[in-house]
Amino acid sequence: MKVVVCVKQTPSTTAVFSVDGSGSVSWEDPGGKPHVVNPWDEYAVEEGIRLQEEHGGDAIALTMGDEESQEALKTCLAMGCTEAILVSDPAFAGSDTRGTARVLASAIEKLEDVDVALFGKQAIDGDSGLTPMQVAVTLGWTPLTFVSAIKEIDLDGGAITVERLVQGGKQTVTTPLPVVISVVKEINEPRYPSFMGIRKANRATIPTWTAADLDIEEGNAGSSASKVDWSNIYEPPPRDTTVEIIEAETVEEQAKILADRLFEEKVI
Amino acid sequence: MLDFSLTDEQKSAAEMVKEFAEREVYPTIKEYDRKQKMNPDILPRMAELGILGINAPVRYGGQGFDYVTLGLVCEELERVDTTLRVVMSVHVGLNSMGVFQWGSEEQKQRFLAPQARGEKYAAYCLTEPGAGSDVASMRSTARRDGDDYVINGEKMWISLATVADHFLWFAKTDPDADPPHEGITAFMVEADMPGVTSGDIHGKLGVRAGSTGWVNCDDVRVPPANRIGEEGEGFKIAMTCLDNGRYTVASGATGLIRASLEASTKYAQERRTFGEPIAQHQLIQQKIAQMQQWYDCARLLYLRAGWLKNQGVRNTRETSMAKWYATDMSFQAAHEAVQVHGAYGYSDEYDVERYLRNSRGAIIYEGTSEIHQLIQAGYAFGWRRDKPLRCELPAYDPDFWQAEE
Numbered sequence: 001m002k003v004v005v006c007v008k009q010t011p012s013t014t015a016v017f018s019v020d021g022s023g024s025v026s027w028e029d030p031g032g033k034p035h036v037v038n039p040w041d042e043y044a045v046e047e048g049i050r051l052q053e054e055h056g057g058d059a060i061a062l063t064m065g066d067e068e069s070q071e072a073l074k075t076c077l078a079m080g081c082t083e084a085i086l087v088s089d090p091a092f093a094g095s096d097t098r099g100t101a102r103v104l105a106s107a108i109e110k111l112e113d114v115d116v117a118l119f120g121k122q123a124i125d126g127d128s129g130l131t132p133m134q135v136a137v138t139l140g141w142t143p144l145t146f147v148s149a150i151k152e153i154d155l156d157g158g159a160i161t162v163e164r165l166v167q168g169g170k171q172t173v174t175t176p177l178p179v180v181i182s183v184v185k186e187i188n189e190p191r192y193p194s195f196m197g198i199r200k201a202n203r204a205t206i207p208t209w210t211a212a213d214l215d216i217e218e219g220n221a222g223s224s225a226s227k228v229d230w231s232n233i234y235e236p237p238p239r240d241t242t243v244e245i246i247e248a249e250t251v252e253e254q255a256k257i258l259a260d261r262l263f264e265e266k267v268i
Numbered sequence: 269m270l271d272f273s274l275t276d277e278q279k280s281a282a283e284m285v286k287e288f289a290e291r292e293v294y295p296t297i298k299e300y301d302r303k304q305k306m307n308p309d310i311l312p313r314m315a316e317l318g319i320l321g322i323n324a325p326v327r328y329g330g331q332g333f334d335y336v337t338l339g340l341v342c343e344e345l346e347r348v349d350t351t352l353r354v355v356m357s358v359h360v361g362l363n364s365m366g367v368f369q370w371g372s373e374e375q376k377q378r379f380l381a382p383q384a385r386g387e388k389y390a391a392y393c394l395t396e397p398g399a400g401s402d403v404a405s406m407r408s409t410a411r412r413d414g415d416d417y418v419i420n421g422e423k424m425w426i427s428l429a430t431v432a433d434h435f436l437w438f439a440k441t442d443p444d445a446d447p448p449h450e451g452i453t454a455f456m457v458e459a460d461m462p463g464v465t466s467g468d469i470h471g472k473l474g475v476r477a478g479s480t481g482w483v484n485c486d487d488v489r490v491p492p493a494n495r496i497g498e499e500g501e502g503f504k505i506a507m508t509c510l511d512n513g514r515y516t517v518a519s520g521a522t523g524l525i526r527a528s529l530e531a532s533t534k535y536a537q538e539r540r541t542f543g544e545p546i547a548q549h550q551l552i553q554q555k556i557a558q559m560q561q562w563y564d565c566a567r568l569l570y571l572r573a574g575w576l577k578n579q580g581v582r583n584t585r586e587t588s589m590a591k592w593y594a595t596d597m598s599f600q601a602a603h604e605a606v607q608v609h610g611a612y613g614y615s616d617e618y619d620v621e622r623y624l625r626n627s628r629g630a631i632i633y634e635g636t637s638e639i640h641q642l643i644q645a646g647y648a649f650g651w652r653r654d655k656p657l658r659c660e661l662p663a664y665d666p667d668f669w670q671a672e673e
Contacts, residue, residue: 033283074276074280078280078284192284192287192288192317193280193284194317194318195281195284195317195318195322195331195332195333196318196331196332198277198280198281198284199277199332199670201280202275202276202277202280
């Protein structure tokens with residue numbers, strides 16, 4: 001089977017987000033690790049590798065970004081993806097999720113015969129969670145969001161059964177392939193890159209596809225096509241809070257006072 | 269040519285190990301430290317991930333990385349807990365690398381390969397209840413009986429004593445040799461050989477989440493195929509193993525300095541006294557600056573030793589210097605880190621008291637700081653010179669290391 005895992009390179013989880021007066025955003029990481037594979041996407045990468053291990057074929061990591069995004073793809077290769085493709089073009093800069101979805105969908109079509117396109121449920125920087133749905137709409141494939149388990153894949157019959165996390169429960173869905181899946185962290189425990197994988201990844205040549213390779217026309221991606229306007233970015237004003245330390249002779253008494261207060265405030 | 273850069277492969281390998289230690293060891297380390305028990309999941313996980321064979325050639329079950337990567341990995345491991353690096357010191361530095369340097373091809377397949385794959389755990393048995401720095405006074409004996417050797421003796425302060433499958437054991441085949449160290453021979457004693465017993469020591473100041481103990485041989489029959497090197501070559505083997513074990517101790521201690529530095533810079537920015545974060549107080553800044561200096565120097569010293577190993581150049585003096593400096597300074601750094609944390613640093617609510625306890629042992633094992641000073645002075649006076657060895661540690665050759673066969 002052919003699986004594509006769409007990943008995004010994001011600031012690391014330890015990076016400190018700040019906005020200056022002019023609305024410029026910066027992510028400084030005191031740990032010195034500037035970029036990582038979006039942590040949500042690691043679950044998608046793991047699931048893609050597991051599908052490849054179980055059913056054979058390819059698990060292809062795909063990202064749209066600048067040259068530096070190769071690092072994220074190398075991590076995917078080191079974890080066990082069989083191939084990686086970077087989609088990069090100055091014309092794509094400033095794309096909103098719709099533009100990004102068009103580019104990714106076009107790359108997935110170019111790869112041909114893809115059965116499953118996997119995504120993390122959202123990226124830790126933009127946090128919109130829109131791209132998987134928009135890719136599915138662009139491709140005309142079934143979107144399966146918030147997937148917590150892939151129960152069965154019937155490649156001969158062309159169907160997939162998954163479990164989705166929905167409000168208050170789980171839902172089992174069976175649908176024809178191909179599909180776009182966004183996964184939640186309950187689906188698996190991502191592996192570390194292996195030492196052998198690290199060596200392989202560092203020696204891999206990652207192909208770059210440009211706008212010309214994907215037939216993306218001007219006005220379909222990049223800042224000119226963006227319907228989303230980030231005109232004003234600011235840090236939320238600090239909330240007015242007060243701290244109250246509950247004092248009592250015993251822990252039980254403290255707990256009772258705390259419970260009473262929570263009832264009073266209608267918190268519980 | 270001088271080049272301080274690390275390759276992407278080296279950096280990625282260190283990053284992977286860092287992630288493992290933070291994710292899988294850190295969350296439970298206080299609990300196991302208090303219980304004075306080794307987390308039973310750790311060794312199998314290190315084996316599974318390939319960490320136990322990081323620098324062994326692929327043909328011997330390893331991952332084919334270089335000696336510098338071994339150092340980087342040890343730094344990342346000890347940054348989280350000393351017990352992890354101790355595993356590397358004995359399993360990799362003192363045992364596996366010794367077999368790689370001195371063992372026959374058959375012995376590399378029999379001992380090194382399963383060790384590098386992590387199927388067998390390895391330890392190093394030199395120290396005895398009455399013989400530490402004075403190695404040549406050891407009382408363990410290996411008497412010839414037909415083709416076999418019969419080993420008797422007790423070893424003490426052995427890391428992984430109750431966990432290891434393979435013990436690199438040093439014993440006297442010629443108790444009357446003059447000088448005495450020329451009567452020592454090395455053997456691979458297997459834990460399941462009749463007559464081998466072991467136990468753990470509790471009540472240690474530090475490294476409490478690790479196994480340290482005694483191993484006893486009572487008329488243990490060892491075939492000649494388990495003799496590493498020639499008869500009488502044991503002292504040289506023991507010393508070259510220490511060149512590698514000390515390298516892991518030095519790089520690990522460097523990680524411990526970094527842990528103290530990181531904990532201190534974080535705490536100093538959170539904790540406020542006299543109306544401002546204590547980071548604003550100059551005497552706190554001085555401690556931070558010193559820790560940074562110790563870290564930089566220790567790291568440069570161990571990377572130099574790693575580079576020499578990669579080149580295939582003897583590095584006894586440079587490794588000894590790195591080990592002496594890094595361990596002394598890791599104790600200093602942990603001591604200052606406790607001071608930065610004030611009374612909180614004195615309790616195990618914070619990590620720095622564990623750093624202080626864990627740092628102390630390395631000033632004693634694998635050459636006390638006093639022994640390292642004698643070594644340095646010996647080289648400076650010209651009394652001590654490295655003589656060529658029958659088996660040198662091979663220079664790192666990526667083609668040989670990474671080839672399957």
